Every structure is written in C-alpha cells, then in structure tokens.
Amino acid sequence: MLFLRRTLPLLIAFIVGTLGILIYYIPHTAAQDLEQELARWDRIIAAFAMLLGIYSLMSLHLNRVKRQQGGWGYSFLVFLGFGLMILFSLYNDGLGPFKPQVADSGPFVWMFDNVQVPADATMFSILAFFIASAAYRTFRARTPEAAILLVSAIIVMLGRVPIGVLISDWIPWFSQWLMAVPNLAAKRGILLGVSLGAIATSLRIIFGIERSYLGGGE
Amino acid sequence: MRYILLCLTLLFCMCPVQAQQPTQIQTMDTPNDAGGSITLTWNRADLPPKSVYKIAIGESPNGPFYLATELPTTANLMSDDPATFGHGDETAQTHFFNITEYQDTNNTEKPLKLETDKTYYVQITTQLPNGQMLPSNISPATAIQNLFNKTKINNFILGTVFSLIILIAIYMARRHEMYIRRIAGLEALDEALGRATEMGKPVFFAHGLHPMGSVSTIAAVNILSRIARRTAEFNTELKVANNDPIVMAVSREVVKESYLNAGRPDAYNDDMVFLAATEQFSYAAAVDGMMVRERPAANIMMGYFYAESLLLAETGANIGAIQIAGTDSYTQLPFFITTCDYTLMGEELYAASAYLSREPKLMGSLKGMDVGKAFLLLTLVLGTLLATMGNQTLAHIFTAY
Amino acid sequence: MKDFLINLDRRFIFIFVAIGVILPALTTFPLPIKPTANVRAIYNTIEEVAAQNGTVLISFDYGPGSMPEIQPMTLSVLRHCFSKKVKVVGMCLWPQAVGLVQQALDTTSKEFDAQYGTDYVFLGYKTGMHSLVINMGRDFQGTYPQDLQGNNTADLAVTQRIFGLKDFDYVICLAAGNTPDGVWIPYGQERYKFKFGIGCTAVMAPDQFPYLQSGQMNGLMGGLAGAAEYEKLINTPGTATDGMRPQSVVHVIIILFILLGNTIYFLYDRKKGGAK
C-alpha cells in the first residue's frame, strides 16, 4: 500500500517530467504526438482542478456555517449567489446545459454584466483610495533606496501622462529612457535569477526531492 | 609590382563570366524536422538580373518532373537561416531551398505533400532573362524523421550541465555543512522581535494568499518557526492571522513545535494561530482592525502577497509598528519597500528560508543557482567584450534558435 | 497645524481623491496624446497584415477588475482590424474575459458590419494555459473543433486554413496577468516565431521591456495611457482618451501627496523616531 501512496506519485512525476523535457529536443512525430496527448490530458485535468478550487471554496463556507465561526451568516450569501448563477447557467437562455453556451443574452449574461463586473471592477478600484492615502501618510524615503524608488516613480508617472509633456519635452523622453534601460537591466537580472530558481524547483519536483506539492501529510 | 599584378587578376575576374548552370548542388533530408521536407543547396552565381531558378522534383530519375518552386537569384541565402547552417562566411555564397510540396500537373486541386522515407529526384534549372534554360544534373534525396533537433544543442547542453550542478549541490548539501552569507533581513527580524519584547506588545505575522504547496508559503512557514522560537524564549505574545485553513493547520504544528523546542510548551495555545477571513479584502480589513486595536510592536509579512499588501503595510506603518516584509511577488515589492523598515526581496525570501531551515534541498539549490548566476554573469561580460572586438561566436552560442 | 497634517484622517484623503477623479471627468480640456514607438509598432504591424489581408489571433486574458485599462484596447484593436478587413480569431486564457469580449465583438462588429465566420470568430475560454498553447500551436482545429457557438472551425472561412500558430500573421495578447511572458512567449512564440504584440495593465508593463528589446515582443500598450495612444492612432477617441484627463490630474495629486508627506516626515516625523 505504501507503494501506491508514496512511490507511485513520485514515479509518475519523474516519468512525465523527463518526457516533458526530452520531447522538446525530439522533432519526430511520435514524440510530438505524445506531447500533444500529454498536454491534452493536462488541460482536462486542469478543468477538474478548477472544480476542486470551487469545491474547496464552497466546503470552506459550509464548515464556517456548521461551526458558526465569525461571520458565518455571510456564507449564505455565497450559496445564494452561487446557486442563482448555476441555475441560470444550466438554463442557458433556454437551450439547456448540453448545447453550446449562449454568451450574448439570457439571465446568466445579465448577472455577469450587472453583478460580477461591477463588483470585481469596484473591488480593485478601492485600492486607488488606499494608494492615495498611503502616498501621503506612509510612502516615506526612510532609506536612500526608498528615496531612489520614489524619485523614479515620480518621473515615470509624470512621463506617462500628457501633463508631463506640457511641463517639458525632456520628461517623457527621460521616463521612457528609465523604462527602457535601467528598468530593463534590473528586470532582466531578476528574470535570469528567477528562471534559474524555477529550473531548480522543477528539477526537485521531477527527481522527487520536492514533495510538498503532493500535500496530504506523508 | 605585386600590387599591379593583384589589380590585373582582379580585373580579369570582373569581366562577365559566361553564365553556366548551378554548381555545387547538394540534396539532403531537411535536418531537425519530422520529415516531409528535402533541402537543396547550390552555389550563388553572378547572373544577369531577372534570371530565375526553377526547382523541379520527380518520383523517378527519368520520370515526369513537376515544378516545386521558382526563386529569384537573390533569395534564400544560407545566411538567412543561421539556426540550421551556422554563421560561416560561406553561408552568404550559397543558396538553399526546403521542398515540402509540389504541383502535380494532372490533378491540380491541391499541391502534393512530400512523403517521408520516399526517394525523390531533384533538378534545378537557371532560366536566363532571354529564356535560355541551363538545367543541372539530377540528384536523389529522401526526407526522414529526425530524432534530435540540432538547433537546440546549446539549450540541451546548458540545461543538462545546470541540472547536474543543482543535483550535485543538493547531494553535497546532504553530506556536509554549506556556507551562506548572513541575510540582513534576518538580523532586522531579531532586532524587531527584541524591540517587541521590550515594549511588551504582541508580534503579528501574515503569510500572504498562496496555498500550502507554494514555495513562498513554505518559506513563510520556515521563517514563522524561527519567530515562534524567539517569542517563546522572550515570552512575547505572537498572533498569526491566516486566510487558508490548510496553511493555518500547518502553521499551528510549526508554532507548537517551536514552543516545545524552546522549552515553553505551556506558553502555546491554538488561539495564537487563527483564521481571520477567507477573502482577500475581508482578510485585510480583519487584520487591520486587530492591528489598530492591539497596536502590535512588530508586524511581519512573509509570503506571496497580492494587492492586500498595501492595506496591511499602511495600517502597520500608521500604528508605528516595526515592519519586516519578504515577498517574491515583484508587483508588491515596491509597496513593502516604501512602507516597511526592511524588505526581503524576491529570492532573498527563499535564501532566508534556506538559511534558517538548513534543508539540503534548499541549500543545494541555492548554491547550484549561485554557480549558474556566476556562469551567466561572466558569459555576459565576456560575450560583450568579444562582440565589441568583432567576434560574435559567444553571442551566437547563446542564441535561442 | 503640524499635528493635523501628520495624522490626517485617511478618509479626508479619500474625499480629495474622489473629487480629483470626478471634476476632470465632468469637464474637457485638451491634452496632447503623442503615441510612443511601442504602441505605433502594433498599429504598423496590423497595417502590414491588412496589406496581405491576413489573420490575427487575439488572446484576451483579463477580467472585469482590469476592464477600464484593457477594454479600450480591445475595442480599438478590433475597430482597427475590422476597418481594414483583417480577419480576427479571438480566444481567452482567463474565464471572466468571455463576457467582456463578447460585448466588445458585438459593438465593434456592428460598427464596421463585420460578419461572424467570414470576418471574425470567437473561440471562448479553455483551461490548460501552457498546455492549451502547446496543443493549438501544432493542431489548431484539433484543439478548437468548434467555436464558442458550436460551429465547426473547419467550415468557418476565417479558420479554415488555420492549422497551427504559425499560420497566424500576428498574435496579440491583451493581458492583466503574466500570460504574455509566462505562457505565450515560452510555449508559443519561442517555437513558432510568430510576430507577437501585447497590451497589458500598467502593473505588468515594466516587466515586458526585456522581451521588447530581445525582439520576442514587437509592440507594447501599457495601461490606460497605451490605450489612449492607440485610440489616437485610429483616431476614434473612447473611454481611454476621456480617462486621460482625470488620470493626469490625479497623478499630480498623488505626486504632491508623496512630496508633502515626505517633507512633513523629514521636518517633524523623523525626530519622533517612527522608524530608524
């Protein structure tokens, strides 16, 4: 039984991982067809992974209601919103769930346009207010590094907006230079470092050194 | 004297040479592909403008030949495709063409695709503007499926070498101690915890929004275990606000273990590690509310944060708490840098985790990546110097074909 | 006065920002919008594709949270393509983009009388991210046998002769996340070497410059300013151009806040020893 719980997953990760690497270098159609099939399987499993995300969100709220943890009353709203939207999704503007989805009319689209879009858009726009208050109260040049950061931010902000052009033609040019040279250099340095890190992590996964992604204890 | 001789010879070969049929013809399977294509190469010749190369292909040496393509005499030089033909000087003097299909004159609705593992016969004819045709001799070729893409040889070598370095480094890290430079962020962390003890106020900790499987959350939990040990020793109140039940469960284990190792099992209770809220903004609002009420002396944020980083850091700064942050989310780093006293940037979060946990897989990876960075760094400098002196070979080696 | 300035209530600043956004939106004052080279590169590439009446693939990877920045780009690029008879294939790597793109397609196709199936096709969302790009890279019609409405892609005029990513004349990615540098470049552009341009939120714009210089990307529209520049190029001003007025004013307000905050910090706050 231990083979199934521990060794089999690591074996699968090793086989599938090494295949993923080697196929990149092999143009032969047999290898390319295998890569296509593996990628196709990956897409279908990814769909179930998204269902897992939704399923765990729902069970989280279910547990909150069962144990009446803080704010459990609001979890009913999650179920309300979810249930209503699922109903409209199945209704699919009259065609039912086994026909292609109707994306330009019907109650499902109405709910998306008038509940999800305003909520999601507003949620992110709240940050503009917090940025403004932080700009005044907390963004301090505490250290020389933070000072460089703030000066660079101010130049870039002025350069990207028409008012910068009105002040002087140099600002947009200098702001563009800041983006295309020092910013590029730092981002390329970070990118090279992060890429080596990503390769190291991938290697640890393939060779079974990294196991935390399997989750669920030993 | 020698100089004049040189001019004469030059003069001699400048005069219009009598045009002849294509020379140095070679046909071969097109490399680095899954078959279905034959490559034809022939020498570039000085031909009057508007002359054309016609390439014909047939299934038997003397059987019907069909037109594959017509090319102007200036097109398709080998130097256009360095991935396959390299960067030699001769590439600018030779033409090439990949034949993948031809037009069968009797059934004309769709061009016929070349079949793999079948021998075809190829002939190239120079057609001068006056219509004169100069055919070359016929040469056979067979398209086959290749097993290795030679244009990716630099990618393959770089990948294999770097992988070996990482795996060997991890293997060595298991055998004996490895040196890592001291991480300034961790000193700042100890100083902050010391200050919190003097002021007798709690220490807050937040993990970011990533799930337990993510590298950033693992690093955050490693750092939490060290903080918990310090708060156990200094008898300072620790509060860990979570937004993910699994991360909360793991954090409870880690904090309980740290209190045990510090010999203070009695000081630990489960309420120190709690679920503040599940959604991003409610989580930030809940933690902000607690911070304003309990006025912690230190606010520590480690892990992968999203837009809520600003809400937490701004409130922390306003209640005067010492703030230490560490994140590999590069979009949130600027907000931490301008609001916190010390920020672990990007990979420093992983380095701190390795420094604390001394886990072989983390130490080995870090050392292996250092070797990789040193190699890339030196190559860049050397490559630029050589390129400035006109030698592009290093730059050509490090090109993604 | 000093104490009032130092611990100014956060909500007072919120009101100030709200006014800074609403007032300029109510008025109109001319602001010079000069398209930069990176935005012009996308415009020119679409013009080239129009010259050989080619087909463009647009990947919409954003949600309502980034709509104010990316939706104007979607509208401008679609208007540009439809006005020049460039065939458009739309797809999404983010699920929430489907509803937003459907709206944009409906409005712009009516404006230019673009017919579904002959001028544009919308494939909707599929899971898989990198795996999806690997699949469609080599076998486009196998990955998308049907479009969002259920028609066979093999029968639609736009997608009939598209068998892989190399058959597209230009690939544009309008993204709020890291799908351009995390998915499209390593899993698509790296192998099929197609011309690749992107429009992204201002948050992601600075990270794209290494790819612009290396030639992996040939154009970039960054944030609302990028959208406004593109609207200027196709001279149909829209929400982005209107948004530039409040954007300019609020930028100045934020910059003044930072400067004011720091002067107070250096004059008074530092002695109090908030932090070292």
Next chain:
Amino acid sequence: MTRDQIFFITSLFVFFVINIFLLATGSLSPDWAGLGTFIAAGITLSLYSFLYKDNPLFKFTENLYVGVAAAYTMNQVWYTVLLADVINPTFDLNGQTGGNHEWLLIFPVLLGLFMLTQLASDNISWLSRIAFAFVVGLGAGLAIPRTIAANVLAQMQPSMQPITADLAGFNLVVILVGVVTVLIYFFYSVEHTGAVGVASKVGIWFLMISFGASFGYTIMARLSLLIGRAGFLLEDWLNLQLPLF
C-alpha cells in the same frame, strides 16, 4: 442608534431617492437593462462603503460576488471543456465528431476525479497525489527547456551585442552593468563586502529604479480603475451627458 447606523440609513435613503428621480426622468429605463444598471450602481456604492469602515453591506456584497464569480468560472469550465472536449467527443452528443467515440478520454477524466478526492476522507484522498504528480510533474518537465530558451538564452543574446560609441552603445553598457550587479546582489555564497559589496550596492540602485517604475505604473493602474468606475457611475447610472462644461 449609533452614528454609523444613522449614516448608513441616510445614505441608503439618498440612494433610493436618486434612483426614483432617474426613473422618473427616464434616464433609468424600467426594463431589465435599467434594473441591471440600478443593481450595478448599488453594488459599486456598497463596496465603496468599505472606505468608510468594513461594514455588513460590504460583506453582504463581497460574499454574494464570491458566489457568483465561482459559479461563472464553473460555467466556463463546463461548457468549453467538460462538455466540448470530454462529453461531446466521447458520446458524440452534438454529432460533430463523425460518429467515432474517443473512449481514451476516460484516463484524463479519471485523473481529474482523483484530484477531487483531495477534499474527501483520508483513506481515498491519497488518490489525489497521483493526479497532482501528473500535472505538477508534466508542468515541471515542459517548463525547463522552454525557460532556458525563452528566459535565459533569449535574454542573454541581446545583452552580448557590440558596444558602439553612441547613445545605443551607452545604453548597452548601462544594461550590462545593471544585469551584472543585480545578479551579484542575489548572490549568496559570498559575503557582501569589498568589491562584491560595492557591486551589490549598485545592483540595489538598479533594483530601486525598476521598482520605482513598477510602483509608478501600479499607481497609474489603480487610478485608471477608479476612473473607470467613476465613468460608470457618472455616465451609465446618472446618465450625465459629459462634458458638462
């Protein structure tokens, strides 16, 4: 009645008065679209109430939104993948797969169902590890050669160009110095003292300029989102014909 409750009720009352006024003047149409704009404006304002204080109205709307968003994602996953890529090809439901049934799809579906067992009881949740091993292992394998090609090689070559004696050459030198010093900053085997210390100091300056750029751009992005919502409230809801003056 606390100050907050009074403030809450008056703002609710004001909101309804405005809507009745809009309905009366015909700028809010009495059909589904009009109702939609009304609800959208209500949601926008109730979420903005978070700026005053985290309150029940905000939690009400946020949780409702979480439920709707989860169902929307599920809808896309069902229609465009499970139905279109699994059920139709397997059972030839829409008759567009030429009669052949792809029974081989049972394997990815099985692995997908294995993944769902992660939340089930312990004695079968280990099945999810097989599915995770496949997905994470394949992802790691596919990533390595492409990361080398797109993020290492393709980024090295443009930084190894000949230095010319003009602005372009100067830029290349600055970029080279920046990349090299940033790599040195993220170096852990050598103490940051002496020459390495100076190099990492220069590296931090480059990092700070690039973080400043990201910081400025992020501020621009968040402000654009606010401008977008203000545009919705002013033009779509209040139906003001801008510009007023």
